[in-house]
Amino acid sequence: MTISKLRWLCSLLLLFYISSCQVTKPYEAPTTKVEGLYRDVVPTDTTTLAQLPWRTLFTDPQLQSLIAEGIANNLDLQVAAARVQQADAYFRQSQAAFLPTLSATGNVTRAKQAAFNGLGSFPAGTQYQLFGIASWEADLWGKLRSSKKAYLAQLRQSEAYQRTVQTSLVANVANYYYLLLALDQQLDITQQTVQNRIQDVKTMQALKTAGIVTGAAVVQSEANRYAAEVSIPDLKQQIRETENTLSTLLGRVPGAIPRSTLQSQEVVSTLQTGVPAQLLRYRPDVQQAEYAYRSAFELTNAARAYFYPALTLTGNGGYSTFQPENLISPTAVFYALGGGLVQPILNRGANKARLRVSEAQQTEARLNLQTSLLTAGEEVSNALYSYQAAGDKAAVRTQQLDALEKSVTYSQALLKNGFANYTEVLTAQQSLLQAQLNGINDRQQQLQAVTTLYRALGGGWQ
Known part of the structure; x- marks a missing residue:
């Protein structure tokens, strides 16, 4: 090749490269509104709950063991991992598009020309061929490069989806665990209440014998005992169903779940949300939406490149002979090189x-990216207020329980001395039981609010 031809070729390739830069656009992240995402919260500290590893946030050894088991065995998480493998394979396939295709062929052809073809008579012959074919498309307009970037974004998107599944899994395991602890305590209180009311029936029978109360009070005390006892089967059913649901999350068959108690759980006292912009860094579903946008952006670049001609270089070469013993010889070598532009x-x-x-x-x-941010802001705001509401209720609930316990004690004393009827005792006892059960729900709500906030901020995949 002469120097002038080489210069001409280099100039042509440089022109194509400059033109390709105008066809595809460099990626720019979309403008997103993150200010004011958290309602009634003006965060100034960049520290966020999402930075904590889940083992640091959840200190209960039983819960830690269950979360670790879920991460190892949960089927949805395994499906997400399989999607990552698929996306990785597609990305590697896109990388291979930059390389030339190469195929090898060998054939044997037996042919005989017609006797009256105007060319004379030729004897039948057998042709032996062994050759290769190569083809390569030059990425002049960035179509292959943009497709590769799109597949890389899809790979990152699938990885973010895997983290999304894990954050939801960690939060769900913790929340169902706390629900189990709350149901256990509600069952304990209800069973203790039944024992107390059995004793109340005996007391009413003794008071009736003494002429202090009537038979109606005895019957009411029995009904009060059964009213508490009838809720026990429902609580046991809820416990069993919650255990089964948690077992499914752990990737195991339904069965008992080892656990501690609700009283032993520590509630996080300080909830740090960080600034809304950190949702882009920590919350995997927001990352997933951003990578989906990046993939769509690069596919748009690739779509623009289809309007421009494609340059393809092809070549083939090998051996061809009518004598098989001469197949692999210098005289049997043939080759061909070519190139072409295809304009749609x-x-x-x-x-x-x-x-x-x-x-x-x-x-x-x-x-979709903006929607994911708004959803994240909604979930963070709801979790923060749920935690605050549960704390406010807990403070008032303590005072309510203290007052109701005194009410039960006073009304029972008045009844024994003939200054009150059993209806007053019954009302006080029922109110106390309901307040005790609600107090358990308040503590469960606090624990679950912390877990929900942790997931909403993007924690759980570290």
Whole structure:
């Protein structure tokens, strides 16, 4: 090749490269509104609960063991891992598109020309061939490069989805665990209440014998005992169903769940949310939405490249002979090199449609990203207020329980001395039981609010 031809070729390739830079656009992250995502919260500290590893937040050894088992065996998490493997395979396939394709062929052909073909008569012959074919498409307009970036974004998107599944799994295991502890304590209180009311029946019978109360009071005390006892089967059913649900999350068959007690759980006293912009860094579903946008952006670049000609270089070479013993010899060598530009003409309408679809998908992905941020802000705000509401109720509930315990004690004393009827005792006892059960719900709500906030901020995958 002469120097002038080499310069001409280099100039042509440089021109193509400059043109390709104008066809595809460099990626720019979409503008997202993150200010004011947290209602009634003005965060100034960049420390966030999401930075904590889940073993640091959840200190109960039994709960830690269950979460670790769930991460190891949960089927949804395994499906997410399989999706990562699929996306990785597609990305590697996109990398291979930059390499030339190469195939090898060997054949034997037996042929005889017609006797009256105007060319004379030729004897039958057998041709032996062994050759290879290579083809390579030059990425002049960035189509392959943009496709590779799109597949890389899809790989990162699948990895973010895997983290999303894990954050939800950690939160769900913790929340069902706390529900189990709450149901256990409600069952204990209800069973203790039944024992107390059995004793009340005996007391009413003694008071009736003494002429202090009537038979109606005895019957009411028996009904009061059964009213508490009838809720025990429902509580046991809820416990069993919750154990079964938790077993499914752990990837095991339904069975008993080892656990501690609700009283032993420590409630986090300080909830640090960080600034809303950190949701882009820690919350995996927001990352997933951003990678989906990036993939759509790069596919739009690739769609633009379809309007420009494709440069393909092809070559083939090998051995061809009519004598098999001479197949692998210098005299049997043949080769051919070629190249061509293919400019789309009749399929321009299809290319326009492809570009419109890609642009619409890019718009959809941008809107989905903004939606994911709004959803994150909603979940963080709800979890914060739920925690605050549970704390406020707990403070008032303590005073309510103290007052109701005194009410039961006073009304029972008045009844024994003939200054009250059993209806007053019954009302006080029922109110006390309901307040005790609600107090358990308050503590469960506090624990679950911390877990929900942890997940809403993006914690749980570290």
